Amino acid sequence: MSTNSFTLTDEMREQSIGVESEPASMVIEQGHILRFAEAIGDDNPAYTVGTPETGGIVAPPTFLRAMRGIRPELPFEIPYSRLLDGGSDWEYFDHVRPGDTITAVGRVEDIRERAGSIGQMLISTIKITYRNQEGIVVATQTSTSIRY
Amino acid sequence: MESQIFFEDVSEGMELPVEVRNPTPRQLVQYAGASGDFYEIHYDRNFAQSTGLKDIIIHGALKNAMLGAYITGWAGPQGSLCRLTVQYRGMDYPDEPITAKGHVTRVYQEGQRNLVDCTVWLENPEGQQTTPGTATVALPSRSN
Numbered sequence: 474m475s476t477n478s479f480t481l482t483d484e485m486r487e488q489s490i491g492v493e494s495e496p497a498s499m500v501i502e503q504g505h506i507l508r509f510a511e512a513i514g515d516d517n518p519a520y521t522v523g524t525p526e527t528g529g530i531v532a533p534p535t536f537l538r539a540m541r542g543i544r545p546e547l548p549f550e551i552p553y554s555r556l557l558d559g560g561s562d563w564e565y566f567d568h569v570r571p572g573d574t575i576t577a578v579g580r581v582e583d584i585r586e587r588a589g590s591i592g593q594m595l596i597s598t599i600k601i602t603y604r605n606q607e608g609i610v611v612a613t614q615t616s617t618s619i620r621y
Numbered sequence: 622m623e624s625q626i627f628f629e630d631v632s633e634g635m636e637l638p639v640e641v642r643n644p645t646p647r648q649l650v651q652y653a654g655a656s657g658d659f660y661e662i663h664y665d666r667n668f669a670q671s672t673g674l675k676d677i678i679i680h681g682a683l684k685n686a687m688l689g690a691y692i693t694g695w696a697g698p699q700g701s702l703c704r705l706t707v708q709y710r711g712m713d714y715p716d717e718p719i720t721a722k723g724h725v726t727r728v729y730q731e732g733q734r735n736l737v738d739c740t741v742w743l744e745n746p747e748g749q750q751t752t753p754g755t756a757t758v759a760l761p762s763r764s765n
Contacts, residue, residue, distance in 0.1 A: 505655070512655035513686035514642060517693065526698050534689035534702050538682045541657045555672060556660070558681035560708035565701075591673075 479552040481586040481595065489597075494545040494579040503571035506532050509539060532569040535561075537612060543579040543601050551620055553595060559617030567611040574606040582615065595620040625697040628728070628735035628760040637695050637723035637739065642687060644679055646715045652683045674712065679719075681709040684752045688741050691721040692756040695739075699761040703736065711751035713743065720744040723756075734759045 510520035510533055523529040569575060583598040600615045649663045658680055661668035669677045685707045693702050713719055723741035730736065736759055743752035 508651075509655040512648065512651035513683060513690060514644075514648065515686070515690035515694075517690070519698070524698050533686065534693065534705060535682060535686040538658070538685075539656045558709055560681070560706070561685055562704070562706040563685075564704050 479593070479595075481584065485549050486584055488548045489581050489584045492545040492547065492581045494543050494577075496576050496578050497540060497543050498574055498576045499540050501532060501569055501571050501573045501575060503530060505539065506530060506536060506571060509533060509536050527568060530571055534563060534565065536569060537575065537577070537601075537603050537614065540575065540577050540603075543577045543599075545579050545581045545599065547581070547584070547597075551595065553620040555621050557619040557621070559596065559619050561617075562615040564613045565611070567605070567609055569603075569605070569611055573611075575603050575611065576605075577601050577603045589621075591621050593621065625699050626695065626760060628737070628762045629764075631725055631728055631737050631760065633725055633728055635725040637691075637725075637741070640691055640694075640721045642719050642721065643717075644683070644687075644713075644715050644719060646677065649677065649679060649683070649715055652680055652686075656680070656682060658682065676714050679713040679715060681707075681752075684709065684713060684719075684743055685754075687719070687721060688743065688752065688754050688756070691723070692739065692741055692758060695723075696758040696760060701759045702756065703759055704757040705754065706756070707752055707754035709752060711745065711749055713745055713751050717746050726755075735762050736760075 506520055515533055518524055519527045519531050520533050579599045579601045582600050585596050587594050597618050603612045605611050653659050663680050666677055688707055721743055723739050726740050727738035739756045741754045741756050742750045745751050
């Protein structure tokens with residue numbers, strides 16, 4: 474449990490909301506899709522051989538979690554070392570396929586402080602927008618992180 | 622051939638078939654490798670316990686993926702997932718059965734699409750909803 478005296482001020486909150494990460498890119502590999510589908514225990518043929526409906530192999534819905542390091546830099550030092558994932562809200566617009574280059578940018582949507590059973594917590598909401606090489610938004614993920 | 626559910630087959634309140642999964646520590650390691658999430662709370666018991674957890678826990682994102690597999694499996698090959706929202710309310714541990722359940726909350730058309738909203742969740746062996754969520758899928762119609 475944290476014993477520091479950190480306080481999220483209105484000013485810090487205002488400076489944080491809207492901050493964007495550097496764009497991060499990943500080339501989607503077929504072998505990676507296979508390993509991911511196997512790891513999540515999903516034997517849907519859309520991820521292994523493709524189906525008539527998908528027109529070839531596509532990535533599972535949460536595959537883009539494998540893109541790491543899409544964290545907007547907050548304009549202050551975070552005094553907590555522990556991190557919990559609060560949840561995600563995904564919207565899907567197009568398939569992700571082997572050979573695609575996906576570029577992701579994260580944006581701070583909200584940040585707030587709360588006292589909970591695990592002590593003082595900093596709760597941030599980040600919206601990640603994923604675009605393919607044609608600039609089409611294939612998905613967005615709005616996720617909540619809890620630091621304590 | 623996988624079976625296909627059609628928009629006309631679905632009504633509000635309809636329950637989705639229950640599915641039980643048995644994640645293992647091995648699967649958590651596989652997921653760490655495939656996703657790149659190597660946070661030690663998911664495979665190093667000593668580390669997990671040093672942060673106050675009782676044991677290693679299943680990645681939230683893996684539970685998200687399980688619900689993704691659950692809802693896309695139900696929607697069938699011609700169905701497509703439009704939205705999936707999950708919240709991690711409680712910890713889940715490997716080597717314990719985890720049960721996926723759900724029901725239909727809304728059946729509607731929007732533009733050319735036949736949409737179905739569902740409430741979906743994962744339950745631990747005590748019957749607590751550790752991972753509640755909602756999903757929207759587009760289903761094919763029998764008439765086209």
